[in-house]
Amino acid sequence: xxxxxxxxSALRKSFKGNLALDGLxxxxxxxxxxxxxxxxxxxxxxxxxxxxxxxxxxxxxxxxLGLDTSNPAESMQIRNRMGFxxxxxxxxxxxxxxxxxxxxxxxxxxxxIELERRYLEVFELPLKRKIPAxxxxxxxxxxxxxxxxxxxxxxxxxxPTEGLDPAATEDLLxxxxxxxxxxxxxxxxSSHQLSEVDQIADHVAIxxxxxxxxxxxxxxxxxxxxxxxxxxxxxxxxPVRWVEGAESVRREGRMVSILxxxxxxxxxxxxxxxxxxxxxxxxxxxxxxxxxxxxxN
Amino acid sequence: xxxxxxxxETRFGLAFLFGLYTxxxxxxxxxxxxxxxxxxxxxxxxxxxxDAFAFPFIAAAISLAGTGIKTPSGGxxxxxxxxxxxxxxxxxxxxxRQRLVGIRSAVGLLxxxxxxxxxxxxxxxxxxxxxxxxxxxxxxxxxxxxxCSSTFYFLSLFLATFLDGxxxxxxxxxxxxxxxxxxxSSPLLSAGPEFLx
Numbered sequence: 019x020x021x022x023x024x025x026x027s028a029l030r031k032s033f034k035g036n037l038a039l040d041g042l043x044x045x046x047x048x049x050x051x052x053x054x055x056x057x058x059x060x061x062x063x064x065x066x067x068x069x070x071x072x073x074x075x076x077x078x079x080x081x082x083l084g085l086d087t088s089n090p091a092e093s094m095q096i097r098n099r100m101g102f103x104x105x106x107x108x109x110x111x112x113x114x115x116x117x118x119x120x121x122x123x124x125x126x127x128x129x130x131i132e133l134e135r136r137y138l139e140v141f142e143l144p145l146k147r148k149i150p151a152x153x154x155x156x157x158x159x160x161x162x163x164x165x166x167x168x169x170x171x172x173x174x175x176x177x178p179t180e181g182l183d184p185a186a187t188e189d190l191l192x193x194x195x196x197x198x199x200x201x202x203x204x205x206x207x208s209s210h211q212l213s214e215v216d217q218i219a220d221h222v223a224i225x226x227x228x229x230x231x232x233x234x235x236x237x238x239x240x241x242x243x244x245x246x247x248x249x250x251x252x253x254x255x256x257p258v259r260w261v262e263g264a265e266s267v268r269r270e271g272r273m274v275s276i277l278x279x280x281x282x283x284x285x286x287x288x289x290x291x292x293x294x295x296x297x298x299x300x301x302x303x304x305x306x307x308x309x310x311x312x313x314x315n
Numbered sequence: 316x317x318x319x320x321x322x323x324e325t326r327f328g329l330a331f332l333f334g335l336y337t338x339x340x341x342x343x344x345x346x347x348x349x350x351x352x353x354x355x356x357x358x359x360x361x362x363x364x365x366d367a368f369a370f371p372f373i374a375a376a377i378s379l380a381g382t383g384i385k386t387p388s389g390g391x392x393x394x395x396x397x398x399x400x401x402x403x404x405x406x407x408x409x410x411x412r413q414r415l416v417g418i419r420s421a422v423g424l425l426x427x428x429x430x431x432x433x434x435x436x437x438x439x440x441x442x443x444x445x446x447x448x449x450x451x452x453x454x455x456x457x458x459x460x461x462x463c464s465s466t467f468y469f470l471s472l473f474l475a476t477f478l479d480g481x482x483x484x485x486x487x488x489x490x491x492x493x494x495x496x497x498x499x500s501s502p503l504l505s506a507g508p509e510f511l512x
Contacts, residue, residue, distance in 0.1 A: 070407050090411070098409035108401040112323050121316045125408050 020084050023048045023172050023204040024069060029078035030228075031064055038064040040228035042078070046206050046221070051198050053219035053236075054208040055308055061228040062208040063105055066176050069206075070102045083171060098126070101165025105176040107157045109149045115160060116145040128169025137163040140189070155186040162190060166197050173197065175207035179214060187211075191218050216304040224311055231311050236304065243302040246276040246285060251294035261288050266310045277302070277310050317415065320405075321422035325379055329426045332375050336434050339371075344441050368438050369460055375430045376464040379423040380471035420472055427468055431461050 024046035031039040039061045046052045056062050067073045069082055071093035083099055085092035109118055123129045138145070141159040144152075152160065158178060165173055178194070179187045195218050197203045209215050215222060216236070223233040232239065243265070250256050250272045260267055263281025267274060278285050289297045405415065435457055 067403075072403060072406055094409050094411060097407055102403075102407040104403045104407075109404055110320070110323075110401050112327075117323075121320055122408075124316050125410065 020081075021048055022046060022081075023050075023083060024206060025079075025081040026065070026069075027079050029065070029068065029080060030076045031061075031068060031073065032076055038228055039068075039075075039078075042225065042228060043230050044223055044225075044233065046204060049198070049202055049204055050221045051194065051205045051219050052207070053215035053222040053304075054206060054225070055212070055215060055222060056208075056225040057312055058210075060225050062225065063176055065225070066102070066174050066206075066208065069174055070100070071096065099170060100172040100174060101168055101170040103158075103161045103165050103173070103175045103178055105180070107154070107161045109157065109161065109164075111148070111150045114146055114148050115143050115152070118149065118160070118164065122164050122168070126168035130167050130169055134163065134167045137167065137193075140193075154181040155183060158182055158186070158190065162193065166193070166203075169201075170203060172204045172206065175205065177208055177210065179209060179211060187214065194218060212303075212305045212308055222304065224308055226312055232307065239307055240302055240304075242279055243307055244278050244282050245300040245302050245306060246278060246282070246289065247298045247300055248274045248276070248289045249296045250274070250292065255292055255294065257288065257292065261285055266314060277306060317410065317418040318422060321419045324381065324419070325423055325426050328378050328381060329430070332378060332430055333433075336371060336375075336430070340434070340437050340441065347441060364442060368435065369463060371434070372427070372431050372460055372464045373467045376427045376468035377471045379426045379430075380468050380475060381423065416476065420469075423472070424465065424468060427464055428461055431464060432457060435460060 022045045024044065026042055026044040029039050029042040030037070042061065042065060044065075054062055054065070064073065068075055068080055069087065071087045074088065080087045082096045085096050087093050087096060110121075113121065119134065123134075137143070137159070141156070141163065143156060143160055143163070149157065149160075158181070162175075162178065165175070173194075175194075179190055182190065191214060194205050194207070198205050207219075219236055221234065222236050222239065224231050234242075253272055256269060256272065256274060260276065261281060261284045263278050263285055265277045265279045267276050269275075276285060286297060286299075289295050406412075439453075
């Protein structure tokens with residue numbers, strides 16, 4: 019059995035000449051909570067649709083749960099063992115909450131009635147209410163119920179917290195972690211809320227213009243990067259060039275902010291060698307890493 | 316459960332058609348009762364009336380084909396909203412595309428057959444001269460009507476499924492051909508022919 023739930027290599031997909039994915043590589047470890055990040059139009063939703071078998075790639079390989087998504091029989095097996103929540107959370111508007119649960123349940127032999135009852139209670143979902151009458155938050159919770167109760171080994175969630183209020187977001191994030199911990203489910207989710215990803219993800223990938231620019235364990239990334247904030251006595255004291263290792267240098271008057279990925283000690287030494295410079299080492303957030311890479315790319 | 320879903324999708328259309336055609340039948344039967352006695356219609360008039368019965372059934376077939384396996388909204392609301400989002404939910408279920416298309420087609424076709432049988436019988440009752448003489452002839456008439464309507468049913472289903480609403484025989488307007496922007500986001504169109512696997 020592979021250690022990776024999702025393996026994507028050299029994936030390309032275009033729509034009428036517009037390249038959406040340009041040689042994307044990605045590996046999602048089994049049992050991880052994987053944050054999939056990127057700007058609007060970076061290719062996140064397209065990647066997710068390809069994973070579920072809703073689109074066919076132009077080239078490249080995708081294996082989900084060790085199975086090939088381009089093989090129809092294997093694609094069906096994948097859909098049987100995973101849950102997918104779309105970005106818009108659209109469900110059948112002519113059904114009630116109870117009807118859509120009753121409709122979905124028989125497709126999944128491992129459906130957990132116990133979890134279904136718990137979510138109905140925790141999320142306070144009104145069984146008899148029609149889906150269009152649900153608030154956006156309620157609909158998000160319902161889609162999570164429909165995805166999680168099927169006993170899925172993998173959850174693919176496209177912006178699961180979009181449009182939710184902070185309390186609902188917190189509830190949903192907590193449930194995602196619980197699902198991962200108690201059921202061993204791998205959670206692969208995209209989000210524009212970097213603080214959420216920082217809060218629950220243990221692995222992340224940042225994609226831009228259809229290819230991966232950063233990928234790895236979040237802790238490793240945070241250790242790999244460091245931010246140095248240097249304040250100089252005067253503008254003229256600010257060095258024009260920094261030693262190798264500075265991923266980005268941003269200057270605001272006498273203050274310089276450096277994101278470093280290596281050679282940190284040499285950078286520190288350079289800053290300290292300038293008379294009157296005060297140097298501070300700051301922890302790096304996921305937001306720092308994301309913004310620096312996306313801007314640079 | 317796909318049968319149940321297909322029934323939920325077509326039931327409003329079926330109810331609407333039953334309501335409309337019953338109303339038409341009631342008006343026609345009241346008119347026939349109130350009209351002064353006339354001479355028996357000529358054979359060509361009978362043939363014309365019999366042919367005219369086919370048109371409502373073609374409209375019914377197109378209407379019940381609806382949006383195919385794409386999810387329409389319920390009732391008589393605008394069918395365009397939500398067309399793609401919930402279709403993605405359907406396509407992410409562990410069901411083959413053939414089964415999805417097959418079951419949705421079967422339910423709509425069954426509904427069409429019910430409309431044809433019920434209202435042809437009612438039409439024969441109202442205009443006995445248009446009915447055929449023998450049981451065999453009547454069955455043949457029903458079969459031909461059903462086959463003709465089915466052609467339009469499958470054409471409508473095909474357009475709705477493959478062309479992403481670019482050219483769709485609308486259920487609300489019966490025979491209107493709607494020109495819409497081809498949607499590049501269609502999971503069916505974008506997936507290519509493999510969506511039927």
